[in-house]
Amino acid sequence: MASELPAKEDDFDLERNEGHQFLMNDTVHSFSWNDLRVTVKDRQTKLPRHLIDGISGSAQRGELVALMGPSGCGKTTLLNVLARRVATSGATHAGECYVNGSSIDNTTFGRLTSYVEQEDALIGSLTVQETLEFAADLSLPRSVSKSQRKERTRTLLEAFGVQNQASTLVGTPIRRGISGGQKRRVGVASQLITCPKILFLDEPTSGLDSTASYEVVSYIKKLAIANNLIIIASIHQPSSTTFQLFDKLLLLSGGKTCYCGPLAEVPAYFDRLGHPIPPNTNPAEFILDLISADFASSTLCAPEDQVEEICAAWQQSAERSAMNERLSQDSRGIEKDFSQVDVAELGRPGMISIIVSLLHRAFIKSHRDIVAYGIRIVMYMALAILVGTVWLRLHSEQAYIQPLINSIFFGSAFMSFMAVAYVPAFLEDLATFTKERANGLYGSFPFLVSNFIIGLPFLFLISLLYSLIAYWLNNLTPTATAFFTWIMWIFLDLVAAESLVVFVSSIFPNFVIALALVAFANGLWMAVGGFLVTQTVLNPFWKYVFHYIDYQAYVFQGMMVNQFSDRIFACASDCTCMYQTDLAAQCQIRGTGVLHEYGYATGRTGKWVGILLGIIAAYRLFGYLALVFLRR
Secondary structure: OHHHOOOOHHHHOHHHHHOOOOOOOOOOOEEEEEEEEEEEEOOOOOOEEEEEEEEEEEEEOOOEEEEEOOOOOOHHHHHHHHOOOOOOOOOEEEEEEEEOOEOOOHHHHHHHEEEEOOOOOOOOOOEHHHHHHHHHHHHOOOOOOHHHHHHHHHHHHHHOOOHHHOOOEOOOOOOOOOOHHHHHHHHHHHOOOOOOOEEEEEOOOOOOOHHHHHHHHHHHHHHHHHHOOEEEEEOOOOOHHHHOOOOEEEEEEOOEEEEEEEHHHHHHHHHHOOOOOOOOOOHHHHHHHHHOOOOOOOOOOOOHHHHHHHHHHHHOOHHHHHHHHHHHHHHHOOOOOHHHOOOHHHOOOOHHHHHHHHHHHHHHHHHHOHHHHHHHHHHHHHHHHHHHHHOOOOOOEHHHHHHHHHHHHHHHHHHHHHHHHHHHHHHHHHHHHHHHHHOOOOOHHHHHHHHHHHHHHHHHHHHHHHHHHHHHHOOOOOOHHHHHHHHHHHHHHHHHHHHHHHHHHHHOOOHHHHHHHHHHHHHHHHHHOOOOOOOOOOOHHHHHHOHHHOHHHHHHHHHHHHHHOOOEEEOOOOOOOOOOOOOHHHOEEEHHHHHHHHOOOOOOHHHHHHHHHHHHHHHHHHHHHHHHHOOO
């Protein structure tokens, strides 16, 4: 295992290897936090409840700090507070964090830090090298040349021992990629593109076996030493060998500190408390069992009064007093005023550069990941064959008028209904965006703009392929104008339907909820669109509240006008006509008579297109507002 690690410590020195600085050398010497508290209102008692209660600590450059404790003790909450992220919904927090003894603004802090989520924020359809390249494009300013970005990517690939997997896909549920341990390393490497000085890791060994866990933490440890980084990682239950890699331990139980200090002093400290660590025992497991009161009936877990005693002992300990004195000295001895750091030195790419990079990444993902559009294209082609063969060769006789209307409604309605298949693909993109936004890479606007643009060519392709099959099989109006107008309506229908998915999924980023709501909305649009109940007799409530904002209604109207405005149908053999028009004496029905029965007028195509574009814009705008104001 050790042989897999880089042979020289210099291999990890990203700044020396590249010969280019993105942040000032050795900017951060210490990171400390004092009396942090996170409080929420208890749902049952309605009283304040502390998730984090008076936590203090510090870390120096080159140190690897472990946040450890039983499940629900507040590790991730504390990590989020330290990283200046939202701790939890509806929470209030207090306390101070210092960098080199100084309070710094959030913008500067974000430039100096990176955060690696517990779940890998990786796009499975990208290769390992592409993952790092896009991380560079989204985080490094334009002043960094392409050759410098390539050199940084190469250095990171070699430093983390994944250079041989550079061209391998990260992996999707359908296509196998790199291993779990390699994914963790790639996830950390992608956050080191900008040479952060403080790195936060949320459960970096989650889901890995002991060997892979040791491998990942070993890389992180050497990285901290070689580059003078401060790395703070929450970790649940490490093996003894992995546990010994950490320099400091912050032990939590119920949001309170049980111990905070050097790892080497843990055995002596608990021995003084009357809880010596037995020989040949994993110390991490022992102290976790010692402070866990989740299962009071279990012999492995401590009673609540014992946990309280351990927490109280820390409050009265000499170690805590010495730590508080150091924190007090740090807060008085400001080494660096970070507000004076050159903004250009901490720059990020411009808006256009970010959108272009997101478009490039989305294009690669969309044509490699068959879930995004490949499966949907197959679905729509199957629908085209279904519609084309069920309503095969419709003639210009009155007996075919209703089947023709049915085919128009069924095809357009189910085209939009099947947009529910876009929900999982968008939620995957949304999860990636949420994590990258939390790391300060970009905001909601470039994400939604790139998402909108990248979908247009695929939706147009679907509209074209569907029309090439179904239009001619149905024997619809055989003119170029009518055919391309038909494609236009199908395309607008799909764009509106996909925009609805974006809107709903942005508010409810849950697969089951989003899928159910999008399906229900499409069912509602079918009901009030004007086919099942014409707008001339539709209940006023449904007409004025929902019909006029129903994008399917305008698509159906447009398609109806496209097919009936210039067509003439033959009446029955006995000259009985279903629709009375000025051609009744000639035993014919003018198509406008059918439109009149549905309450549709000709010459309004431009108006309907404008309304559809407005509906699409509204869905996208509401989706944007949801992402901005409902940050999770």
